[in-house]
Amino acid sequence: MQNGNLLVFFILSKILGFILNPFFWILVLLTISLATKNIIKRKRLIFISLILVFVFGNGVLVNEIGLLKENKWREAAKKYQTYPDTAVLLGGFCYYNNELNRVEFSESSDRLFQILKLYQSHRIGTLIISGGSGSLRYPKEKEAIMVENYLREGQFRTDSLLIEAQSRNTYENAQFTKELIGLSNPNILLVTSAFHMDRAMRVFSKAGFNPQPYPTNFIFEPMRDYTFETFILPKAKNFEKWELLIKENVGSMVYRIKGYL
Numbered sequence: 001m002q003n004g005n006l007l008v009f010f011i012l013s014k015i016l017g018f019i020l021n022p023f024f025w026i027l028v029l030l031t032i033s034l035a036t037k038n039i040i041k042r043k044r045l046i047f048i049s050l051i052l053v054f055v056f057g058n059g060v061l062v063n064e065i066g067l068l069k070e071n072k073w074r075e076a077a078k079k080y081q082t083y084p085d086t087a088v089l090l091g092g093f094c095y096y097n098n099e100l101n102r103v104e105f106s107e108s109s110d111r112l113f114q115i116l117k118l119y120q121s122h123r124i125g126t127l128i129i130s131g132g133s134g135s136l137r138y139p140k141e142k143e144a145i146m147v148e149n150y151l152r153e154g155q156f157r158t159d160s161l162l163i164e165a166q167s168r169n170t171y172e173n174a175q176f177t178k179e180l181i182g183l184s185n186p187n188i189l190l191v192t193s194a195f196h197m198d199r200a201m202r203v204f205s206k207a208g209f210n211p212q213p214y215p216t217n218f219i220f221e222p223m224r225d226y227t228f229e230t231f232i233l234p235k236a237k238n239f240e241k242w243e244l245l246i247k248e249n250v251g252s253m254v255y256r257i258k259g260y261l
Contacts, residue, residue: 057234066220091131
């Protein structure tokens with residue numbers, strides 16, 4: 001792989017991720033509205049900003065769109081009773097807290113805890129943790145190594161644990177995993193969050209693997225237990241869900257253009 005091109009792609013993806021944040025759009029519109037001397041233009045910009053707050057803060061809208069992405073994987077989460085011998089766990093669920101001097105886990109850590117149950121009970125043989133540093137500020141903090149140390153300190157099973165600590169995105173997850181284990185047996189259990197599973201499956205398939213999905217961390221509610229508050233009141237957590245969906249869909253578009261899917 002061409003490391004220089006991959007680094008540029010990684011940096012650009014981080015910049016793009018910042019720009020795609022809905023809060024960024026609203027902040028830009030409000031800043032322009034404060035700077036303009038045209039009263040009519042100012043009112044229009046503020047009105048558009050309020051519309052965006054309602055759209056991106058609305059729980060019903062983001063949940064329905066999110067279900068379109070997650071529902072196809074719900075049956076996969078129930079379906080399988082037997083699994084390939086090798087599981088590949090994608091990173092993006094923890095970071096190192098330098099102040100407390102310990103590893104801390106995000107909401108996406110459900111992917112780790114779900115696969116640990118299969119690994120500890122020997123229902124899968126080998127567990128590969130794939131994840132380097134996704135941070136521009138702390139490139140030396142390798143997620144897979146942090147998780148390995150956490151498991152060792154917690155006296156979890158590590159006898160058939162493999163670490164891939166170079167990758168910074170899904171494409172690199174697949175490429176470096178292929179370098180690590182080859183394709184003599186391409187059957188793997190692919191473990192990641194449900195909203196990310198579609199892109200991950202396509203990338204690993206394109207790399208030559210035969211992945212079986214193991215979706216985790218379902219964040220959208222299939223019960224649709226909507227209330228009046230859900231329809232009317234914007235909430236910050238809905239902005240976060242929109243950010244995930246926007247980044248994932250734009251990421252898929254970029255990967256398709258790059259030929260990674």
